[in-house]
Amino acid sequence: MALNEQTIERLAEHLENCQLQVRDTPKITDEHPGMDWDDAYAIQDAILARKLSRGARVVGLKAGLTSHAKMRQMGVTDPVFGFLVDGYAVAEGAAVDTRALIHPKVEPEIAFVLKHALKGPGCHIGAVLAATDFVMPGIEVIDSRYRDFKFDLKSVIADNTSAARFVVGGRAVRPEGVDLRTVGVVLEKNGQPVALGAGAAVLGHPAAAIAMLANHLGRRGREIPAGSLILSGGVTEAVAVAAGDSVSLRVQGMGCTNLRFD
Ligand code: 0L1
Ligand code: MG
Numbered sequence: 001m002a003l004n005e006q007t008i009e010r011l012a013e014h015l016e017n018c019q020l021q022v023r024d025t026p027k028i029t030d031e032h033p034g035m036d037w038d039d040a041y042a043i044q045d046a047i048l049a050r051k052l053s054r055g056a057r058v059v060g061l062k063a064g065l066t067s068h069a070k071m072r073q074m075g076v077t078d079p080v081f082g083f084l085v086d087g088y089a090v091a092e093g094a095a096v097d098t099r100a101l102i103h104p105k106v107e108p109e110i111a112f113v114l115k116h117a118l119k120g121p122g123c124h125i126g127a128v129l130a131a132t133d134f135v136m137p138g139i140e141v142i143d144s145r146y147r148d149f150k151f152d153l154k155s156v157i158a159d160n161t162s163a164a165r166f167v168v169g170g171r172a173v174r175p176e177g178v179d180l181r182t183v184g185v186v187l188e189k190n191g192q193p194v195a196l197g198a199g200a201a202v203l204g205h206p207a208a209a210i211a212m213l214a215n216h217l218g219r220r221g222r223e224i225p226a227g228s229l230i231l232s233g234g235v236t237e238a239v240a241v242a243a244g245d246s247v248s249l250r251v252q253g254m255g256c257t258n259l260r261f262d
Contacts, residue, residue: 001041002140003032012046015159018145024102027146028106028130028157035154041220042156044082051085059112060084061224062140063209064161065153066233067201072108073237076153079203082161082232090141092169098243101143101164106241106259107234108187110180110206110248111138111168117228118210120218128207128214131226134172135180135206138252139187139259140231142163142238166231169257170249177253180206184252185235189245195236206232 003011010029018025028043029035055179066079090096098104109154115133143164146155152221156162179199185195209232214224224230241247245261 001038001042002036003042005166008039008042008046011043011158011246012050015043015145016047016244017052022100022102024147025145027151027170028158029152029155034114036152037157040154043068044160045116045152048083056087059086059089059232060166060229061213062161062163063213063233064142066203067150067162067235068080069197069201069236069237078153079209080153080157080161081216081235084163084229088163088165090165090167090259092167093258093260094167096141096165098261102135102145103149104141104143104164104241104246104261105238106144106187107238108185108195108197108251109138109140109185109231109234110202110251111136112207112230112232113172113211114224114228114230116228117223118214119223120178120203120211120215124215125205125207125209125211128210129157132175132207134174135166135254136172136179137165137170137249137254137257138168138231139247139249139257140234141241141259152158155175165260167257168229170251170255171253173254183254186246186250188238188250189239189241194239197235199235201235202233209233213226231237237253
C-alpha cells in the first residue's frame with residue numbers, strides 16, 4: 001500500500017460526499033499518482049464501510065469494464081469490481097430520480113444469481129455455471145463521480161466502479177437454458193434501439209466475468225456468497241440518459257426489463 005489509513009479514509013469520504021451531494025471531482029490519482037491497486041480497493045472498502053455504518057445492506061456485486069466496447073470507450077484495459085447496496089436497487093419500470101445523479105449512463109447487462117458460493121483462485125466458467133441458479137436481464141445505471149467520466153483504473157475502482165443504480169427483471173433462466181455467448185441483447189432508449197450486442201462481448205462469455213470476480217476476491221481471502229446477485233458487465237458501450245428518458249433492455253429468451261428517468 002502506498003497510502004496511509006488516514007488518506008484512504010479522507011479519499012473515501014471525499015468520493016462518497018461527491019456521490020451524496022451530486023457533484024463531480026477530478027480523478028483522485030491527480031493528487032495521489034503513487035496510489036496502488038490495494039489502495040484503490042481499500043478506498044472502495046472504506047466507502048462501503050461508511051454506507052454499512054449508516055444501515056445500508058450489500059445486495060449484490062458487479063464486474064465492470066468487461067467488454068472491449070466499454071474498455072475502448074473508457075481507454076482502459078482491465079475489468080474492475082464493485083459492490084451494490086440496497087439504495088441502488090430500482091423496482092422494474094420504476095423511475096430513477098436524475099436529480100440524485102451527476103451524469104447517468106445505462107448499460108445492458110446479464111445478471112447472475114448464485115445458488116452456491118464461488119471461491120477463487122482457479123474459478124472458471126464451468127464452476128460459475130455449476131454454481132448459478134439463474135440469469136436474467138439487468139440494466140446498470142453508472143454515474144462516475146469523476147468530471148466528464150475522465151478517470152484511470154485506480155481512480156474508478158476507488159469510486160466503486162461508478163455504481164449508482166440497477167434494475168433486474170424479465171425472465172429468470174437456468175444457465176443450461178441459454179447460450180450466454182450467442183444470446184442477443186437490444187437496448188432501446190425512448191423506443192429506438194441504441195445499442196446491440198451478444199453475450200460474448202463480455203470477455204468471450206459473461207460467466208468469465210463472474211469467475212474473474214471470484215478469483216479477485218479469492219486473492220483477498222473472500223468469496224462470492226451463495227445467493228449473490230452479480231452484474232457481469234455492460235455488453236455494449238454505455239448510453240447517456242436524462243430526465244424524461246425511458247430505457248428498455250431485451251435479452252433473447254429472457255424478456256425485457258425497463259427503467260424510466262425523472
Ligand atoms: O459497470 C461498468 O462497466 C462501469 C465501470 C466503471 C467505468 C465507467 O464509469 O464507465
Ligand atoms: Mg456495468
